[in-house]
Amino acid sequence: xxxxxxxxxxxxxxxxxxxxxxxxxxxxxxxxxxxxxxxxxxxxxxxxxxxxxxxxxxxxxxxxxxxxxxxxxxxxxxxxxxxxxxxxxxxxxxxxxxxxxxxxxxxxxxxxxxxxxxxxxxxxxxxxxxxxxxxxxxxxxxxxxxxxxxxxxxxxxxxxxxxxxxxxxxxxxxxxxxxxxxxxxxxxxxxxxxxxxxxxxxxxxxxxxxxxxxxxxxxxxxxxxxxxxxxxxxxxxx
Amino acid sequence: xxxxxxxxxxxxxxxxxxxxxxxxxxxxxxxxxxxxxxxxxxxxxxxxxxxxxxxxxxxxxxxxxxxxxxxxxxxxxxxxxxxxxxxxxxxxxxxxxxxxxxxxxxxxxxxxxxxxxxxxxxxxxxxxxxxxxxxxxxxxxxxxxxxxxxxxxxxxxxxxxxxxxxxxxxxxxxxxxxxxxxxxxxxxxxxxxxxxxxxxxxxxxxxxxxxxxxxxxxxxxxxxxxxxxxxxxxxxxx
Numbered sequence: 001x002x003x004x005x006x007x008x009x010x011x012x013x014x015x016x017x018x019x020x021x022x023x024x025x026x027x028x029x030x031x032x033x034x035x036x037x038x039x040x041x042x043x044x045x046x047x048x049x050x051x052x053x054x055x056x057x058x059x060x061x062x063x064x065x066x067x068x069x070x071x072x073x074x075x076x077x078x079x080x081x082x083x084x085x086x087x088x089x090x091x092x093x094x095x096x097x098x099x100x101x102x103x104x105x106x107x108x109x110x111x112x113x114x115x116x117x118x119x120x121x122x123x124x125x126x127x128x129x130x131x132x133x134x135x136x137x138x139x140x141x142x143x144x145x146x147x148x149x150x151x152x153x154x155x156x157x158x159x160x161x162x163x164x165x166x167x168x169x170x171x172x173x174x175x176x177x178x179x180x181x182x183x184x185x186x187x188x189x190x191x192x193x194x195x196x197x198x199x200x201x202x203x204x205x206x207x208x209x210x211x212x213x214x215x216x217x218x219x220x221x222x223x224x225x226x227x228x229x230x231x232x233x234x235x236x237x238x
Numbered sequence: 239x240x241x242x243x244x245x246x247x248x249x250x251x252x253x254x255x256x257x258x259x260x261x262x263x264x265x266x267x268x269x270x271x272x273x274x275x276x277x278x279x280x281x282x283x284x285x286x287x288x289x290x291x292x293x294x295x296x297x298x299x300x301x302x303x304x305x306x307x308x309x310x311x312x313x314x315x316x317x318x319x320x321x322x323x324x325x326x327x328x329x330x331x332x333x334x335x336x337x338x339x340x341x342x343x344x345x346x347x348x349x350x351x352x353x354x355x356x357x358x359x360x361x362x363x364x365x366x367x368x369x370x371x372x373x374x375x376x377x378x379x380x381x382x383x384x385x386x387x388x389x390x391x392x393x394x395x396x397x398x399x400x401x402x403x404x405x406x407x408x409x410x411x412x413x414x415x416x417x418x419x420x421x422x423x424x425x426x427x428x429x430x431x432x433x434x435x436x437x438x439x440x441x442x443x444x445x446x447x448x449x450x451x452x453x454x455x456x457x458x459x460x461x462x463x464x465x466x467x468x469x470x471x472x473x474x475x476x
Binding site: 055056065070072073076093094098100111115116117119120128150 | 289292294306307310315318327332335345355358373374388392
């Protein structure tokens with residue numbers, strides 16, 4: 001079984017929330033849009049052709065019998081199918097809840113640089129973005145990171161959740177922190193020492209053999225000024 | 239078993255996504271904040287006291303052994319525990335995916351009237367909200383409603399998903415449409431005939447005996463100018 005994975009090429013965006021556990025656990029997948037001549041057109045065509053499967057957007061994982069969309073929903077499937085998290089129902093729900101929290105902050109991050117509408121260019125809503133970023137840096141980042149830090153500190157284990165091995169919660173937190181440090185380098189440098197446990201988890205997650213190899217490869221797209229996590233210096237401050 | 243349900247009192251907000259199926263299926267629950275003297279303070283105190291359970295926000299459902307947060311995650315639990323949806327894993331995933339889509343548009347609706355930050359009053363970001371609302375009305379509402387209409391038309395059944403009985407997908411779509419009609423009465427009146435199937439589903443859902451009784455009761459809070467769905471006439475147009 002080799003999954004077909006669909007996401008916009010050349011930007012990590014929401015796609016790396018899925019690629020990270022696929023890579024770290026060495027689950028075979030084809031990154032369909034990356035391998036296409038025009039990956040953006042290929043994604044749009046695939047979504048159009050697959051309207052019957054009812055994915056509103058990518059990321060989308062095709063298993064052969066199912067088309068699974070929505071980041072948290074795909075990760076829940078990977079947990080259940082590949083044991084990348086708790087195996088009991090309550091534990092899976094708890095991890096799913098956490099992934100929904102991460103989806104929420106991810107959505108808020110995108111809204112920082114596109115506060116008025118995704119239909120306008122960043123440059124056409126920059127003044128609103130500057131106001132939005134100030135409140136996000138001051139209030140939302142500490143609120144979310146304190147939440148994740150409490151979760152990580154709720155037990156003595158090495159990972160975000162109880163247990164001896166990493167879960168998709170770890171890969172998601174690691175990726176989220178990476179994105180936040182890229183987008184808000186000054187603010188995150190100022191805050192980092194307040195949230196030591198999740199940063200240790202990030203380091204441990206990034207040291208996982210196959211995730212490390214993925215991140216070092218040219219398959220892993222760098223952050224830039226596309227997608228969710230973007231660095232516009234005017235949106236950052238300590 | 240009587241669940242303890244927590245949500246801000248006096249506003250339907252995200253809470254009615256949960257209350258609708260609880261009421262329609264006559265699942266016993268206590269609406270804790272509604273019954274409190276100062277419901278807003280009670281929610282804040284409960285979240286603080288329950289930090290160990292790691293709910294980032296309400297809605298929150300306490301089962302006795304679990305504290306379950308995040309709307310889609312609570313609905314997934316209700317599906318699994320009370321059979322309010324497909325009973326097979328693939329069907330549950332599909333419904334969960336749909337609930338995540340509904341969570342996304344709900345978040346976008348809130349961002350229409352608070353585009354820059356929830357830390358500012360509406361009145362202090364009204365100009366941005368007017369721009370945001372125009373794009374939301376023109377582009378996002380039709381895109382989401384066409385998506386849900388396709389799902390509803392994908393089979394010959396009476397409800398959103400295949401099967402003989404309603405699911406949380408139906409209660410969520412019914413509530414979402416109700417909120418959109420309240421917030422954008424002119425735009426939704428202009429669009430309604432383009433999406434007949436989901437509007438029929440809304441009518442059938444609202445006709446469910448116990449949901450109808452709930453909506454007619456004083457337990458069901460009206461939409462207003464708090465919460466997710468708000469009517470500001472300047473944000474609407476056909």
